[in-house]
Amino acid sequence: MKQFLAFLLIGVMQSQAWGALTIEITEGAAGALPIAVVPFAFQGGGSGPGEDVAQVISDDLARSGRFKVLPREDMLARPSNGSDVVFRDWKVLGMENLLVGSVQPNGTGAYLIRFQLFDVFKGAQLAAFSIPTTERDLRITAHRIADIVFEKLTGQRGAFATRIAYVTAMGVAGAQQVALKIADADGYNAQTIVNSADPLMSPSWSPDGRKLAYVSFERGKPAIYVQEVFTGVRYKVAAYPGINGAPAWSPDGRRLALTLSKDGNPDIYVLDLNTKVLQRLTDHYAIDTEPAWSPDGRAIAFTSDRGGKPQIYEVQSTGGRVRRLTFEGTYNARASYSPDGKSLALVTRVGADYRIGLLNFNTGSLSILSRGHLDESPSFAPNGGVIIYATKSSGKGELAAVSVDGRVHQRLALQGGGDIREPVWSPYTDSNRRDK
Amino acid sequence: MKLKKVSMFPLLMLMLAIGGCSSMSGSSGKQDGGGAPVSDAGMAGAATAGAREGGSWNGNPLDDPNSLVSTRIIYFDYDSASVREDYRDVVIAHGAYLVANPTVVVTVEGHADERGSREYNIGLGERRADSVRRLMLSQGVAEHQITTVSFGEERPLVAGSDEAAWAQNRRVELLY
Structure with a gap:
């Protein structure tokens, strides 16, 4: 050759x-895990990031069919930090797990995302991370967070941050x-x-x-x-x-x-x-x-x-x-x-x-x-x-x-x-x- | 689709070209000679008037609607690459035409219906094109006159997911 x-x-x-894809679940598994993903608070001035990070995470988890995500309007509280979480608020809604987090400015066009994952019944923290990212990479960072949550709770590696x-x-x-x-x-x-x-x-x-x-x-x-x-x-x-x-x-x-x-x-x-x-x-x-x-x-x-x-x-x-x-x-x-x-x-x-x-x-x-x-x-x-x-x-x-x-x-x-x-x-x- | 080289052929060539086909022998000349009714002399779009003498088709046999070589699509059965009985005469007529016109080249395009996997259908389309090619070669057509290509299910002739559509998409197209 x-x-x-x-x-x-x-x-x-x-x-x-032209060419946007929309994904819908046509049939989910019985016994999907109930989880609440609280909107991540923006802790800075100005309009904040262009993506709703918690929404991207929620959509990933819901789309997998393995999770039942609590609608935001049903939330009794919206903590952004573990120290503010009252587990009773989530137990009463039947949630087994809870994800809270925040987005902070971290230089021009850059952010620091912190999040914590909790087991509601045990009242225990399962994971806590802080991840630096940029405006451009907000979605991929959100997919990575979803991957971490997915792996912690199912034992299987997530595949949300893929293409x-x-x-x-x-x-x-x-x-x-x-x-x-x-x-x-x-x-x-x-x-x-x-x-x-x-x-x-x-x-x-x-x-x-x-x-x-x-x-x-x-x-x-x-x-x-x-x-x-x-x-x-x-x-x-x-x-x-x-x-x-x-x-x-x-x-x-x-x-x-x-x-x-x-x-x-x-x-x-x-x-x-x-x-x-x-x-x-x-x-x-x-x-x-x-x-x-x-x-x-x-x-x-x-x-x-x-x-x-x-x-x-x-x-x-x-x-x-x-x-x-x-x-x-x-x-x-x-x-x-x-x-x-x-x-x-x-x-x-x-x-x-x-x-x-x-x-x-x-x-x-x-x-x-x-x-x-x-x-x-x-x-x-x-x-x-x-x-x-x-x-x-x-x-x-x-x-x-x-x-x-x-x-x-x-x-x-x-x-x-x-x-x-x-x-x-x-x-x-x-x-x-x-x-x- | 372009015609290469050939433009005019005497009757002799035409007869040679379709010589191998029983069903059509003689008929094309006769119908041509009969002349289309030209009473509505206005303009029917088809420029067939004149140009004919003594019942001969002076054009390229490929353009003669009464010639078997005007049929350029050969259909196949499901998951089959055998040239069907009802299309054998068509392929043979094309082969004879190519033998008679050694400067003419043809592209034999194989196609499949949409069912099953795409790359396997590429293989199936090639196999169909190849059985048409082999039949032509056995008539004495030179190898360099025939190029085969398979498009599998990628270029359906008709849309639709039923037997009627599939039957039309399982085909070989001859492109001169």
């Missing part, structure tokens, strides 16, 4: 008006506008990173969350690009004759698994991004596509119809013998490993419907998590608790999410019309790390 081409992408732009990438399409064939976008996990801050009149497909995050690989048909045929999310600089990494598809980043960030049909029909290859060496992993006359790396980087699952119908197979990422992973049903495709490597999310056909299934490697059982007719593109949240996927509702492409136990369902609608599809949840990144 030739040298990678590097060039600046002109089409990097913000688009807030999703997805593809949108407006208009009919012939005059279509396709975009690759990224947004915060709560749908805010949607930004377009690629615009095209031709199809864009299969975004895949690099493990550091700083790059996306994707397929673009902008030259009338498919090519795979790697684009730096923050600079817009991109590189063409594969443009062979035939299919260039399904890029998937290795967990070490050094290789891309992809589908190429240059040798006659679609097979799985691994491209070393530094050396540009391309290794062929499968060699079969069937369709082999949709590679997915196991979290330890040792195995690659892929879709193949070598047995007549599409099923999921697995091969060592260094090559070798192929073994079949799915046996139930006539259609299983587009697998992705859970972050702990213990299960596989996939698209499975149930009757006439295509749904999101979860294959448990220990039990071998396949559970059906979604209920749509045309569900596809499952992607795990980096904490493994939720799977985001694409669905269709009233003929329109939408996103939905479901908890891995199948109990909490969410719908993510795109404002302003158009289809939204192929969601991929970002990994945790260095900027997600909590400062204690």
